[in-house]
Amino acid sequence: MAAANMQRSERLRRFADSTCAALSRIQSANPLDELLDEIRKLLSADTATFLLFDETAGQLIPVAARGLEEELLHGIRISYGRGFAGQIAKSRQLITINNVNSANVVNPVLIERGLRSLLGAPVITDEQLVGVLHVGTLTRRDFTAEDVQMLQSAADRLSEVRRLSEYARERIAVSTLSRSLIPAGLPTVAGLELAARYVPVDDSGVGGDWYDAFPLPSGWLGVVMGDVCGRGPSAAVAMGRARSALRSYSLLCADPAAALSFLDREVHHFENDRFATCLYLMISPERAAVRISSAGHLRPILCAGGHAVELTDIPVDPPLGTGELRLDRRSVTMAFPSAGTLVCYTDGLVERRDQPIDVGIRGLLAAACADTAEGVCSAIMAAAPRQPEDDMALLAVSRRR
Structure with a gap:
């Protein structure tokens, strides 16, 4: 002993x-x-x-x-x-x-x-x-x-x-700076489950990618995925301004395309040399329908039980802050199936210097699954590159049965 x-x-x-x-x-x-x-x-x-x-x-x-x-x-x-x-x-x-x-x-x-x-x-x-x-x-x-x-x-x-x-x-x-720009938590919403991931590549821990989700007074839920060009704190500051502006416009506009038109004017006027892509979704109070408008952003994917994971068929308008102000931005309404999951993401998850972006999107579709929002995020991030070339943001919204 x-x-x-x-x-x-x-x-x-x-x-x-x-x-x-x-x-x-x-x-x-x-x-x-x-x-x-x-x-x-x-x-x-x-x-x-x-x-x-x-x-x-x-x-x-x-x-x-x-x-x-x-x-x-x-x-x-x-x-x-x-x-x-x-x-x-x-x-x-x-x-x-x-x-x-x-x-x-x-x-x-x-x-x-x-x-x-x-x-x-x-x-x-x-x-x-x-x-x-x-x-x-x-x-x-x-x-x-x-x-x-x-x-x-x-x-x-x-x-x-x-x-x-x-x-x-x-x-x-x-973390405090990041939390002021990217929500640390997502809202608890009846009939839905939300999950998200955010991985910046800049040493500062922040970048131009963002996601957001917020209940609206009408009962609809606003969901945002965006990407301001550039990296690091300067891109993050511009991103923070865009995020705050879109929240304000969402209170004034019942149509995602109208809100993005206002945001386009904001980016043109205040950001000068920057442009951004943005996807804005509004999910109906009964959760069965989604209105979507895309300003140059990658189309979300839909995972639905019993069906193949697929890209949503939505029009994609020009990014924010490029060319002439667009007053004819489009939004479409699509069905949100029971037990379905909508997945929004930024290009860091699918874009590589040495391959077409279609290859990355096919990989994302293969990694996603008809699961809970948290399960989909985990599956996608497990297949994500170990050394990403750009910031990665991911937001999944699942409709409960």
């Missing part, structure tokens, strides 16, 4: 030394990758992830992952108190899951990756929650008391790193 305790103490000492060494070498823009590799190796785990807590949004944001990089690409956020990481954040207690399933986790990536067991701990600095650190294995595992102590030690040491605190502030500032 004494020998076993000494061996355990020695392993913990080596683990502490190795984490200290890894932390002392942190120089990269993302200071966590090297430490996560160290934690994964010493705990013999397949994955290691750090999620940052954004207190204002009440969400956990995956900001570093090893063995589970899909979590970063999918643009997933975990609500405080929900699922595995959310419960760790709320309870501020270490939690173990020996058999991962949809009942105890809400992040679909964990299930899709095939994780069987999880061990997670809160990261706390000066009594404030910074985030959650967790590891996972692809085979079922009963984590030992030593494993628990190792992960808690890593979380404690992580919380002491000043660079992490600076990094956390930077990421939360970016």
Whole structure:
């Protein structure tokens, strides 16, 4: 027994030394990758992830992952108190899951990756929650008391790193900016389910792509997908102005084409050298019909149970801010089938320099499925490129049976 305790103490000492060494070498823009590799190796785990807590949004944001990089690409956020990481954040207690399933986790990536067991701990600095650190294995595992102590030690040491605190502030500032431009949450709407993803490629964490959804006084639901040309903060600022303007015009116009005509004038006058594409949908109060107008934007796809996934057959008018002001923009009304899902997206999901855009659209149609809004988003993002060339935004709206 004494020998076993000494061996355990020695392993913990080596683990502490190795984490200290890894932390002392942190120089990269993302200071966590090297430490996560160290934690994964010493705990013999397949994955290691750090999620940052954004207190204002009440969400956990995956900001570093090893063995589970899909979590970063999918643009997933975990609500405080929900699922595995959310419960760790709320309870501020270490939690173990020996058999991962949809009942105890809400992040679909964990299930899709095939994780069987999880061990997670809160990261706390000066009594404030910074985030959650967790590891996972692809085979079922009963984590030992030593494993628990190792992960808690890593979380404690992580919380002491000043660079992490600076990094956390930077990421939360970016998250706050992003949240002011892209809704952190989607409205709860009777008869519908909504889900979305947003993955910018610029280091600033924001870009010109946007989505939006908002109930209108008439009972209709407004749904928007747009893309302002350019990248980074300047494109994001222009995007924010366009998003706010379209919300205002939606209150004045009962027709999506009319609202986009007003927005076209706004872009012409205020954005000068920029143009944008935009798709504006209005879903009827009984949810059976959709009015759609497209200003140069890619046509949405429709997933309906018992039918092939297909592109919607709608006219596409010129983008906003190009050429002469268009007063003859068109909108069409289409049926929204029961249990159907409409999927709107930006070109980052389908456009590649080395292939025609039709190839990317065919890939999107193949990846989409007649499922819930969340399920469709997960399936599409799972097939998305690991190194996107442009911002990616995705919004799915499912009509409940």
